[in-house]
Amino acid sequence: MILNLSEIGRATTIEGIPASPGIVIGKAFILDAERPHVPEEEIAAEEIGREVERFREAIEDTKVLLRRLRGELEEELGENQAAIFDAHLMILEDSMVVEGTLKRITDDCTRAELALTETIGHVTRAMGRTEDEYLKDRIYDIKDIERRLLMRLLGRDDRTLRNLDDEVIVVAHDLAPTDTASMRKERVKGFITEVGGRTSHASIMARSLEIPAVVGAHSVTESISQGETVIIDGVLGLVVYGFDTAVLEYYLERKREYEDFEKQLLKLKDYPAVTRDGRKFELGANIEGPEDVASAVSHGAEGIGLFRTEYLFLARQDIPSEDEQYEAYRSVVESMAPGPVLIRTLDVGGDKFGLAGQHEAEANPFLGWRGIRYSLAHPNIFIRQLKAILRASAYGNVRIMFPMVSSINEVKDGKQVLEAARQQLRIEGQEFCEDIEVGIMIETPAAVVLADALAREVDFFSIGSNDLIQYTLAVDRGNDRVAYLYDQYHPAVLELIRQTVRAAKKHRKWVGLCGEMAGDPLSVLLLIGLGLSELSTSPLMLPEVKSIIRSTSYNSARKVVSRALDMQTGPEVRRYLEQIFKRKYPEISATEMIV
Numbered sequence: 001m002i003l004n005l006s007e008i009g010r011a012t013t014i015e016g017i018p019a020s021p022g023i024v025i026g027k028a029f030i031l032d033a034e035r036p037h038v039p040e041e042e043i044a045a046e047e048i049g050r051e052v053e054r055f056r057e058a059i060e061d062t063k064v065l066l067r068r069l070r071g072e073l074e075e076e077l078g079e080n081q082a083a084i085f086d087a088h089l090m091i092l093e094d095s096m097v098v099e100g101t102l103k104r105i106t107d108d109c110t111r112a113e114l115a116l117t118e119t120i121g122h123v124t125r126a127m128g129r130t131e132d133e134y135l136k137d138r139i140y141d142i143k144d145i146e147r148r149l150l151m152r153l154l155g156r157d158d159r160t161l162r163n164l165d166d167e168v169i170v171v172a173h174d175l176a177p178t179d180t181a182s183m184r185k186e187r188v189k190g191f192i193t194e195v196g197g198r199t200s201h202a203s204i205m206a207r208s209l210e211i212p213a214v215v216g217a218h219s220v221t222e223s224i225s226q227g228e229t230v231i232i233d234g235v236l237g238l239v240v241y242g243f244d245t246a247v248l249e250y251y252l253e254r255k256r257e258y259e260d261f262e263k264q265l266l267k268l269k270d271y272p273a274v275t276r277d278g279r280k281f282e283l284g285a286n287i288e289g290p291e292d293v294a295s296a297v298s299h300g301a302e303g304i305g306l307f308r309t310e311y312l313f314l315a316r317q318d319i320p321s322e323d324e325q326y327e328a329y330r331s332v333v334e335s336m337a338p339g340p341v342l343i344r345t346l347d348v349g350g351d352k353f354g355l356a357g358q359h360e361a362e363a364n365p366f367l368g369w370r371g372i373r374y375s376l377a378h379p380n381i382f383i384r385q386l387k388a389i390l391r392a393s394a395y396g397n398v399r400i401m402f403p404m405v406s407s408i409n410e411v412k413d414g415k416q417v418l419e420a421a422r423q424q425l426r427i428e429g430q431e432f433c434e435d436i437e438v439g440i441m442i443e444t445p446a447a448v449v450l451a452d453a454l455a456r457e458v459d460f461f462s463i464g465s466n467d468l469i470q471y472t473l474a475v476d477r478g479n480d481r482v483a484y485l486y487d488q489y490h491p492a493v494l495e496l497i498r499q500t501v502r503a504a505k506k507h508r509k510w511v512g513l514c515g516e517m518a519g520d521p522l523s524v525l526l527l528i529g530l531g532l533s534e535l536s537t538s539p540l541m542l543p544e545v546k547s548i549i550r551s552t553s554y555n556s557a558r559k560v561v562s563r564a565l566d567m568q569t570g571p572e573v574r575r576y577l578e579q580i581f582k583r584k585y586p587e588i589s590a591t592e593m594i595v
């Protein structure tokens with residue numbers, strides 16, 4: 001809906017895409033992720049001494065800053081994560097970087113900033129040409145150090161998301177996995193980005209952190225000033241600033257209402273997700289790491305329907321060891337037992353980049369080295385992960401799932417590596433559960449077309465609607481310019497879900513859905529009526545989904561589906577669902593502002 005704030009008071013708004021629900025009011029912190037501009041002026045010979053001095057000071061100050069950050073990180077996340085900074089500190093001692101820059105200042109009569117960028121450019125180009133994977137990885141570290149030194153030399157504030165002093169709303173062009181990994185919920189109360197869609201990495205992280213967010217808010221970094229008070233309306237996808245007290249009061253009231261409504265829904269936490277005519281659905285939570293389990297449990301998840309394991313691998317300098325992964329998986333499995341934990345193997349690529357060893361940017365990352373493709377190309381990483389997952393299976397109910405499948409051979413090959421992992425564990429005398437369920441994500445149109453044959457190979461399907469929609473409609477899920485075409489109710493998408501369910505049922509396999517669509521209140525009737533038996537979504541959305549399931553009947557959901565499948569456009573389906581929704585769930589409609 002369009003909210004006409006001018007009827008309430010004075011305010012300026014930017015319309016974006018609602019990425020994570022809730023309302024928050026706070027001070028903007030504009031994240032300056034861009035590399036600072038470097039002046040290219042020459043200097044007089046007598047200024048050389050001063051430039052040398054400035055550069056040495058910048059090196060020393062940066063060392064002090066990094067040691068402090070290292071200490072903080074060690075206290076909070078342990079030695080392993082803190083070790084990231086050791087590589088950075090070593091670069092500040094590296095003679096190629098330090099002596100190289102000093103030589104350029106004196107030989108070429110340039111300012112320290114320019115001498116530094118030229119030296120780093122030279123060093124990284126040489127490193128990029130080597131075959132040595134370890135050295136290539138260091139390029140990211142060197143670039144990071146270059147940015148820090150430049151900020152210092154230019155007298156700019158080098159605040160990052162990790163060392164924020166106040167509570168803020170982060171405003172950025174985009175947020176990479178490394179940015180979101182360093183966000184702390186006590187400080188970051190919400191975020192706004194200029195790019196992205198509802199299913200892009202940053203949006204998923206916002207829901208996981210349970211903070212309101214709006215993405216695709218064009219030119220927000222230019223419109224809002226550092227420190228300005230802004231409102232994020234994560235229900236409608238609005239960024240509000242320059243407002244008067246009438247608008248502020250309106251939002252304080254809506255915030256209160258929203259929070260009351262959430263509290264009401266949480267009362268259903270311990271009830272099953274069963275329809276009025278007695279059909280039971282499995283409700284799982286999507287998590288990104290062991291730290292999300294508490295939220296999954298407190299929001300009433302019966303299990304984990306998607307553990308996105310790639311977050312254990314991103315924003316660090318190495319690949320986590322088998323033991324480290326095992327500890328993470330085991331802690332989730334033990335906490336959820338006897339509930340199921342569906343662990344998805346590494347799904348890097350697409351917009352989840354930054355894995356150690358992934359160097360070259362791809363022209364089409366969503367069509368590139370993603371998911372099972374990456375794992376099969378890196379058998380050592382793959383087998384290490386599978387062994388860790390299998391070992392965790394001794395402690396509860398584990399399911400394994402391969403992402404981004406587009407051919408039968410990928411599944412067969414994946415299962416072969418899984419068998420090799422089992423074999424290694426037997427030799428090592430490690431315990432694991434012999435008969436865990438193995439499934440795949442259905443997220444490419446090819447997988448739907450092949451669903452009949454794929455169903456023979458696996459124990460279950462989980463539809464990844466985030467990707468299935470993007471690949472079916474040829475719409476990049478993270479590109480806000482084409483977000484209007486990213487339509488979960490598009491008849492082609494609904495038809496593919498229907499075909500998937502039919503193929504699974506024919507082979508008596510269960511089928512669930514773990515894309516963001518599962519957490520959209522409007523979609524729930526459609527999904528249960530389509531015959532899915534499991535839905536998994538971010539913990540935050542679970543109470544609403546459960547309340548919808550509990551107040552409907554399976555029979556009426558089937559009728560909704562049969563009408564919807566006859567419609568010819570997505571907007572038509574949406575309007576139809578909205579009408580039913582307003583009638584059946586007036587309270588949810590009011591809070592979600594469906595009018």
Ligand code: PEP
Nearest residue numbers: 443464465466467514515
């Ligand atoms: C999906 O594609 O729907 C999904 C759940 O996986 P991800 O969002 O991690 O790609």
Ligand code: MG
Nearest residue numbers: 443464466467
């Ligand atoms: Mg996916």
